[in-house]
Amino acid sequence: MNTVEVKDLHKHFDGVHAIDGIDLATSEGEYLVLLGPSGCGKTTLLRTIAGLEEPTSGDVLIGGQVVTGLPPRARRIAMVFQSYALYPHKTVLANIVFPLKAARIPPEERERKARTAAGMLGIEHLLDRRPRQLSGGERQRVALARAIVRDPTVFLLDEPLSNLDAKLRASARDELKRFQQEIGTTTIYVTHDQSEAMGLGDRIAVMSQGRVRQVGEPVEIYDDPADTFVATFIGSPPMNLVPRGDVLVGFRPEHLLPVENVPGERVTATLEVQRMEYLSGDRHIYGTVDLGEGPCRVIARLPATVETPIEVGERHDFAVPAGRLRFFETASGNRTA
C-alpha cells in the first residue's frame, strides 16, 4: 500500500492558520496535484506529510499507518524541491548515491541502484559531471534520480519545474508524467500553475487559505466548480459570473457565442462589445451584459470557426447553451445547481 491520507489536519504558525482543517486521501499510484495561489498552504501541507513539519493537530497516514510524529526518514517518502538542493561539489553519481550512503547500503549495491535510476532518467552519460555543468532540465533529472534510488512508496514534489524555461518545462512535464506512470509511485505534486495541474493530475485538490475547496478530476474541476473561487481560479480567461436576483450565473468564455451559433435551449443576452483580442486563432471579446442587475463585465472566446463579424462599440446578441450555465449563491459563493 502506498496511499497518503491526512485527517482533520491543522498547522498554525503564531496565529497564521497555514492549514485549517484538511481531509484528503490519495488512491494507490495516484498523481494528485495540490493547486492554489501563493500562500494557500500547499508547501506546508507537503512538508507536514513528509514529516518536516509537525501538525498542530490531526494525523498523517502513509500506507494506512499513522506516521504523525515519525521523522521523515521513517516514512519511505522522497521529496523533490523547487531548488533541487543538489550538492554542488559532488559529482552527479555521488549526489544520487548520497541517500543510500546515509541509509548504510553497501557500496556495490549503492552504485548499481544509482546507475539503474540514472538509466531510467537518461542521465548515465552525466554521472561524472558536477551540478554546475548541467542544464536546468538535467539537474531536475538528477534530483529525481536521487529521489527514486531509495524505492520510495510516495513522491512529494514541490514545484520541481519552476526553474525551467517554458519549452523545457513542457517536455519535462511530459517526461515526469511518463516516468510516474512507469514506476506507479503515488505522487503529490505542488504547483500554482493551472495548466501544469490540468496536464499532470489524475485529480486536483484546489486550495485556498489553508483549506481544500474541491478535489476532482481536471475535467470535473473545470466543468463543475464547487464554488466561485474554483470557478475563477481555474480557466484562462476565468469563468464569467453575472449577478441575477440572488444568484451568480456562471459560464465559461468559450460557451458565450453569437446567438446564431447556439442551437437548442439557450439563454440570450445582449453584449456591448468594448474590446477585442486575437489569441492563438481565437477572438477574445470583452464587453458587458446585463441580466437585470446592471452591466457586468464578461469575456467571450470565439474559435476561428465562428466567422460572425463583430465590431468594437456594437451591441450583439449572444447566448449560452442552457446546459452550460452554473449557478452560485451570491453570499457564500457555493454552487447551487
Ligand code: ATP
Ligand atoms: P507558495 O506558492 O508561495 O510557495 P504555499 O501555498 O506553498 O505558497 P505555504 O508556504 O504553505 O504556502 O504558506 C502558507 C502560509 O503559512 C503563508 O501565509 C505563510 O506565510 C505561512 N508560513 C509558512 N511557513 C511558515 C513559518 N515557518 N512560519 C510562519 N509562517 C509560515
